Amino acid sequence: MERIPILKMGEYLLVTIQVDMHDRVAMTLQDDLTARIVSAHAKGVLIDISALEIVDSFIGRMLGDLAAMSRVLAAETVVVGMRPAVAITLVELGLSLTGVRTALNVERGMELLRRRIAEQGRDGAGSD
Amino acid sequence: MPVLISATHGIHTPEDVVAVRQAVRQRAVELGFNLVDQTKLVTAASELARNTLQYGGGGAVLIEGIGDGLRRGLRLTFEDKGPGIADIDEALRGGFSTAGGLGLGLSGARRLSNEFQIESRPGEGTRVTITRWR
Numbered sequence: 381m382e383r384i385p386i387l388k389m390g391e392y393l394l395v396t397i398q399v400d401m402h403d404r405v406a407m408t409l410q411d412d413l414t415a416r417i418v419s420a421h422a423k424g425v426l427i428d429i430s431a432l433e434i435v436d437s438f439i440g441r442m443l444g445d446l447a448a449m450s451r452v453l454a455a456e457t458v459v460v461g462m463r464p465a466v467a468i469t470l471v472e473l474g475l476s477l478t479g480v481r482t483a484l485n486v487e488r489g490m491e492l493l494r495r496r497i498a499e500q501g502r503d504g505a506g507s508d
Numbered sequence: 509m510p511v512l513i514s515a516t517h518g519i520h521t522p523e524d525v526v527a528v529r530q531a532v533r534q535r536a537v538e539l540g541f542n543l544v545d546q547t548k549l550v551t552a553a554s555e556l557a558r559n560t561l562q563y564g565g566g567g568a569v570l571i572e573g574i575g576d577g578l579r580r581g582l583r584l585t586f587e588d589k590g591p592g593i594a595d596i597d598e599a600l601r602g603g604f605s606t607a608g609g610l611g612l613g614l615s616g617a618r619r620l621s622n623e624f625q626i627e628s629r630p631g632e633g634t635r636v637t638i639t640r641w642r
Contacts, residue, residue, distance in 0.1 A: 400529065402522035403558070434529065434547055436554040437612045465547040473551060473616035 384409045386416050390491060392424040393417065393455075394486070398431045406442045413446060417453045424493035426451050428486055430461025440475040447480045456496045457481065458491035512540075512573040512580070519557050519586075520566040528557040528569055532584065539573050539580050541642055549582055549640050551618040555613035556586045556636055564588025564634055574639070581622075581641040589633040596626055 382405055387394045393416060399405065417425065427446065429435065435443070447457040458481045462470075470477070481496075483489035515537070517528050532553040536546040547604050553569070560567040567588030574581050600615050614636070618624040621638035628634040 390546055400526050402526045433533070434554060436551050436558075438554075438558060461537055463547075465544045467579065468544055469547045469551045472548065472619055473555075474612055474619060476615075483533045 383412065383485060386413060387422050388422070388435070390417075391497075392426060392490070393420060393422045394426045394428065396428040396431070400438045401439065403438060406439060410442065410446060410449065414449050414453060417450060421498050422455050425455055425457045426482045426486060426493065427459045428433055428456065428461050428489075429459060429466075430463065430485070432463070432466065435462070435466050435470050435475075437473065437475060440470060440473075440477060443480055444477060458483050458489040458492050460484065460486050509574045509576055512575050513599045514570060514572040516568055516570050518566075518568050519560045519588075522561070524616070525554065525557040525561060529554050531571055535571055535573055536582055539582055540642060541582070541640070545640060545642070548620040549584075552617040552638055552640075553584055555617045556584065556638070559613050560586045560588045560634075560637075563593075564590030567591075567633075579641050582640050583637065583639045585635065587635045588635065590631055591624075592630040592634055593628040594630050596628055600626075 382399060384395060384397055384405065395413060413425065416422065427443065443459055450457040460483045462482060481492065483492050515531065517531055518524060519528060529550050533546060533550050536549045541549065557569060565588060567586065570585040572583045580604050600618065617638060622641050623639040625637045626634070
């Protein structure tokens with residue numbers, strides 16, 4: 381069964397979705413990623429969808445669920461690299477990916493993660 | 509409306525849904541649709557193919573390139589012999605609350621198409637036809 385590789389980069393995880401995923405592969409990714417966030421003590425997750433030619437309601441929901449699950453496990457998620465045609469279609473379809481942070485590419489996504497995690501460190505310094 | 513090309517694909521597994529997306533993409537490219545319209549067609553096809561599989565218990569799609577000399581289009585007809593949809597209006601209402609279930613798939617496919625028809629009888633099955641013109 382095909383799986384989507386999850387790479388560890390310091391305290392972040394990078395997931396590059398390169399295949400035209402069928403639904404079971406997407407479900408496997410949820411299991412693999414949540415397990416990996418815990419085992420790698422990851423603080424952030426970048427999901428690169430620049431190779432995806434479409435995002436339909438199923439994949440859109442999966443991205444939202446991944447972001448929510450990561451948040452519960454104290455990791456921030458940023459979805460990067462959405463193609464313009466995909467963004468246009470997604471909005472027309474009626475999905476706006478509420479609750480999912482996005483960035484243009486991996487570099488900017490990484491910057492966003494660093495900033496978010498630094499802010500949390502400051503905010504949480506007294507209460508932790 | 510003259511049919512220029514047509515092909516039927518069975519939809520019985522999640523892999524078939526991927527194959528339908530690829531077949532629709534290929535036809536859309538051949539008919540000269542631009543990238544945004546290709547993406548809309550493939551996305552609508554993905555929604556309807558998944559509905560055919562999940563709610564219709566499997567079925568098939570007829571992919572047709574159509575034209576009348578003035579314009580060309582792609583017509584997709586998804587058919588299943590599943591339980592059917594009791595309340596089509598309700599199913600089309602958009603169902604954001606159903607978290608992307610049948611509601612969003614069906615209403616989303618309609619929003620991504622120029623023409624949309626649905627026929628469904630409880631116990632007999634469902635047929636959804638969408639057309640997008642170039």
